[in-house]
Amino acid sequence: MREIRSSFNLQLLAMLGLWMLLLLLGVVSPAKIHGNPANDLVALVNANRTASKLPRLRTSAGLGCMALQYISECIGIGGDACAGDNTVACQPPEAHxxxxxxxxxxxxxxTVDVITGRLVGCHRQRSDAESALDAVLSSGNSTARASALAVIRGKEHTQVGAGFDRAHRRGPFFWCLLFTSGSANSTFLLEAAGKGVHQTHGCFSAPDSLSCSAGAAANAAAVVPLLLFFLLVLVVVGHS
Structure with missing residues (x-):
């Protein structure tokens, strides 16, 4: 009878611990961003260009990472960086x-070359690239819309990079596009065989990066010690 009760208590503890672990994972994990919105932004830019009979732009991971750094600096400034009209109230120095x-x-x-265009925006609710870009291209401000289209359709551009990140768990969501006229084979190349410096949050455009998972990976790593502690408790109870 004592063995049955001990086994039941162990199972109950295991179920309770698993439930708490799943609850914790739900708390620390950010709201899910599907796919890689940075790659989607590049695809939308190229779709707009081809519709205007302009050549497609090559995706630059180096430029994309730098675009992510741009919005990261804006988010780090604090305050309400995302204005009510989905514009970013932040202007980092050009030299940065x-x-x-x-x-x-x-x-x-x-391999750092000239930046021929820059486009920055945000969205308070939506985390998809189409909504983010449409907020600018469908703006009631005709001057802002014309300016954005002029950047996207610049004839001097050869490459583009995009960054996408959020200020808080539920937004707002920030994005940035950087353009260059440099050669794809010799400009904005990443060190370490194209890997560069690992980014711990957000995502940037790169052909081999299909998900915006940097933040999720960091959160998952933070939970590992808790999981090991829980398993240790089970072992101790099981031998008591």
Whole structure:
């Protein structure tokens, strides 16, 4: 009878611990961002260009990481960086793009080239790229819309990079597009065989990056010690 009761208590403890672990995972994990919105932004830019009979732009991971760094600086400033009209109330110094962001991403400094265009925006509710870009292209401000289209359709561009991140668990969501006229084979190249410096949050455009999972991976790593502690408790109780 004592063995049955001990077994029942062990099973109950295991179920309770598992339930608490799942609850904790739900708390620490951010609201899910489906796929990689940064890659989706690049696809939307190229769709707009081809509709205007302009050549598609190559995706640059180096530029994409630098775009992510741009919005990260805006988010880090604090305050209400996302204005009511989905514009970003933040203007980092121009020199930061090529001097600070490139180094933070692990872009090979000799390959840093000219930035020929920049587009930044945000959205308070939606985390998908289409809503983010439409908020600018469908703006009631005709001047802002014309300016955004002029950047996207710039004839001097050869490459584009996009960054996507959020300020808080439920938003607002920030995005940035950087353009260059440099050669794809010799500009904004990442160190470490194209891997560059690992980013711990957000996502940026890269052909081999299909998900915006940097933040989720960090959260999962934080839960591992708790899981090990829970397993240790089970072992101790099982031998008592």
């Amino acid at each position: 793009i090529t001097e600070v962001y490139a180094a933070n991403c692990g872009v090979e400094l000799p």
